[in-house]
Amino acid sequence: DDHTTAARLALGLWDSLPDRVLLKAVEQGKLKTRAQIMGQARRMARDPRARIKMREFFHQWLKMDEAEDLAKDAKLFPRFDDRIVSDLRTSLDLFIEDILWSEASDYRQILLANEMFVNRSLAKFYGIDEPGQKGFKKVSLDPKERTGVVTHPYLLTTFAYADSTSPIHRGVFITRNMLGRTLKPPPVAVSFDEQEFKPDLTMREKVTELTKSRACQNCHSIINPLGFSLEHYDAVGRFRTREDDGGRPINASSEYQTDEGETIRLTGARDLAEYAANSASAQRGFVIQLFNHIVKQPVQAYGGDALSALRGSFAKSGCDMRELVIEIAVMSSQHREPTSKETAAK
Numbered sequence: 001d002d003h004t005t006a007a008r009l010a011l012g013l014w015d016s017l018p019d020r021v022l023l024k025a026v027e028q029g030k031l032k033t034r035a036q037i038m039g040q041a042r043r044m045a046r047d048p049r050a051r052i053k054m055r056e057f058f059h060q061w062l063k064m065d066e067a068e069d070l071a072k073d074a075k076l077f078p079r080f081d082d083r084i085v086s087d088l089r090t091s092l093d094l095f096i097e098d099i100l101w102s103e104a105s106d107y108r109q110i111l112l113a114n115e116m117f118v119n120r121s122l123a124k125f126y127g128i129d130e131p132g133q134k135g136f137k138k139v140s141l142d143p144k145e146r147t148g149v150v151t152h153p154y155l156l157t158t159f160a161y162a163d164s165t166s167p168i169h170r171g172v173f174i175t176r177n178m179l180g181r182t183l184k185p186p187p188v189a190v191s192f193d194e195q196e197f198k199p200d201l202t203m204r205e206k207v208t209e210l211t212k213s214r215a216c217q218n219c220h221s222i223i224n225p226l227g228f229s230l231e232h233y234d235a236v237g238r239f240r241t242r243e244d245d246g247g248r249p250i251n252a253s254s255e256y257q258t259d260e261g262e263t264i265r266l267t268g269a270r271d272l273a274e275y276a277a278n279s280a281s282a283q284r285g286f287v288i289q290l291f292n293h294i295v296k297q298p299v300q301a302y303g304g305d306a307l308s309a310l311r312g313s314f315a316k317s318g319c320d321m322r323e324l325v326i327e328i329a330v331m332s333s334q335h336r337e338p339t340s341k342e343t344a345a346k
Contacts, residue, residue: 153237167227180285225254
């Protein structure tokens with residue numbers, strides 16, 4: 001009934017109870033048609049509670065709350081401290097909110113935009129022209145070096161070791177969260193031990209050697225090319241062209257096989273971001289994860305055509321994330337549970 005519709009809208013968009021406006025719509029019989037429900041969902045999506053819930057989603061999607069310790073080797077990165085980490089987290093939040101609540105709310109720009117929010121300390125640490133004002137300012141950077149959340153230093157720092165990069169950790173994160181692909185648990189747990197490799201090997205060569213077995217390649221043929229494409233960024237997310245000071249040139253190029261079976265060439269972070277932003281399967285994965293966060297149930301529970309319908313409307317809207325949130329809330333609020341007779345008939 002209409003009360004159930006109102007409750008589902010409020011839980012989906014706010015994790016809360018219906019407000020007076022929504023209850024009044026129920027009392028007046030104005031929460032029956034799709035247009036009426038859509039109108040309420042649009043109103044509710046502008047509420048601060050909806051903003052908080054979306055921030056929580058991006059923290060979950062980007063695993064921002066799973067990073068327990070981002071401390072780095074003090075000798076290798078002497079100026080990277082807790083203040084920088086805190087500022088990076090704020091920077092990433094500001095970047096996401098700036099795109100999410102913009103007029104276009106374009107999901108693709110989350111991956112492609114070459115802007116970054118910096119304050120004086122971040123600008124100094126990452127070699128960016130310092131903003132003339134206090135606090136954070138959005139600055140445009142070289143698109144060959146920065147591309148959305150894919151190269152945001154907070155994430156690059158999270159998925160790295162204390163003293164070096166980690167193509168495996170970065171590759172796994174990109175595979176599962178940004179491309180929506182699944183990975184099987186490794187048949188044998190193998191840890192990365194720096195001391196087991198010759199000192200003159202690059203990180204790419206070490207990972208290639210570590211994962212060369214056929215058993216490892218079942219997943220690492222997917223993971224490694226993605227991780228290697230981010231090797232231009234050190235353990236704290238600074239762009240570099242050589243490994244360590246005076247080291248060998250970075251090789252960030254790889255052949256990557258998509259889940260559709262197509263082989264594409266990735267020459268660095270920009271190629272990776274372009275693929276992730278425009279891949280139908282990656283967008284599909286984003287829809288699935290956002291649906292799970294809003295409704296707390298898998299999208300498959302809402303019918304065999306629910307995912308394709310959401311994916312289609314998402315593409316048609318120009319990948320408008322706010323519109324996707326509203327479509328999900330409306331779909332879940334209108335879903336009718338099968339009766340006992342219908343269930344028995346199946």
